Amino acid sequence: MATQQTDEKIIKAFSKLVLKLGYQGTTTKRIASEAGVNESTIFRHFKDKHSILEQLVNTYSRDIEQIGQSFEFTGDIVQDLMRVATIYHDFVANHQVVFLLGLRESYRFPEIGQALRQLPKRFKNLVVTNFNEMVEAGEIRATANVTEEATNFILLNFGNAVFTYAYPTARLQVPMKAFLAENIRTFAEHLQ
């Protein structure tokens, strides 16, 4: 029942369609057509439609654990925050489907919400660790409230990501590169 090639075709089609049409709009017939596969074949590879999503969420969760494992702080706050932000946005870009489905359908699929929540958690830890080291090193002034600053940093990046992927046509949107180079820098400099 499983040539991996077909699995991938289905997942790829599913992903592409979900971005355009949402979960419900992504019907099994459309998936089949987009994947160049018969509808019945989908159900030979996946128990049901929901399992396709499940597989994507699993990948997402597995990838989350890799985040920041080999991250080395440079000691320069501006550089460090820019790198953290870059990692964050790369991750979201590579998991757009789960990210968006989490926004749109987490009320219906609690497990996605569950998995999604790990992301800010993980990044907040990373940032808090960094901030604490920086305070000790004198790179951040001692009066700074580390927790709030870290939260603000995450919310800023999260807000930008939602804007970028949920409203691809909006105007406020800052191109990602400029956002990382300028807005994150602005934020970081405030801490010094």
Added chain:
Amino acid sequence: MATQQTDEKIIKAFSKLVLKLGYQGTTTKRIASEAGVNESTIFRHFKDKHSILEQLVNTYSRDIEQIGQSFEFTGDIVQDLMRVATIYHDFVANHQVVFLLGLRESYRFPEIGQALRQLPKRFKNLVVTNFNEMVEAGEIRATANVTEEATNFILLNFGNAVFTYAYPTARLQVPMKAFLAENIRTFAEHLQ
């Protein structure tokens, strides 16, 4: 075909259900039951299901134009930003349904996306105006990049709103009052 009372019952039921069940999950049969009204009555008041949503979006758009019309800056940046943030979050709280539907379904209903985009625009204008005055008044240092700071401010608030309403059960979430009192203050103080 129109006693306003019934109109309101339907809209209220629709709103309540959409928050829990999303647009597609909010079936006309459920609306009827929640509103205590016969299903056919819904279609005597609204052309179709989508028109219920339309009416909410119209209200949203009308209300947006009121924002900031009578806003007077105090000259104290911390206070001003806290007030702007409060107005923002009150607005979102009063229009949760449209805000959430915009997040979830704007790919399907472009008009909602359209209406939603006015909100950050409007607020960004408000903030930029304020910032420019503050720079002249010496309340914000002249070296500050007004546009980026304003964008960051909006994204911060937006991110927090999305977190609050899209993931009501998440843990990173900062209670709104604390967010306004502390995180916004932290942000504002950086500008001085």
Added chain:
DNA sequence: AATAAATGCAAGCAAGTACTTGCATGCATA
């Protein structure tokens, strides 16, 4: 009391949905 408007009720329709089934066909491996 008489008229008209708003609603309830019950049945139903057309279209779409996820998913199934039985069989024929192609393809690779042994």
Added chain:
DNA sequence: TATGCATGCAAGTACTTGCTTGCATTTATT
């Protein structure tokens, strides 16, 4: 060449959805 596996194909099932219709009943207005 023969066997088995993955797929295509076509038809169909059971269910849900938005929406309609015809008629009886209530409610408000004059």
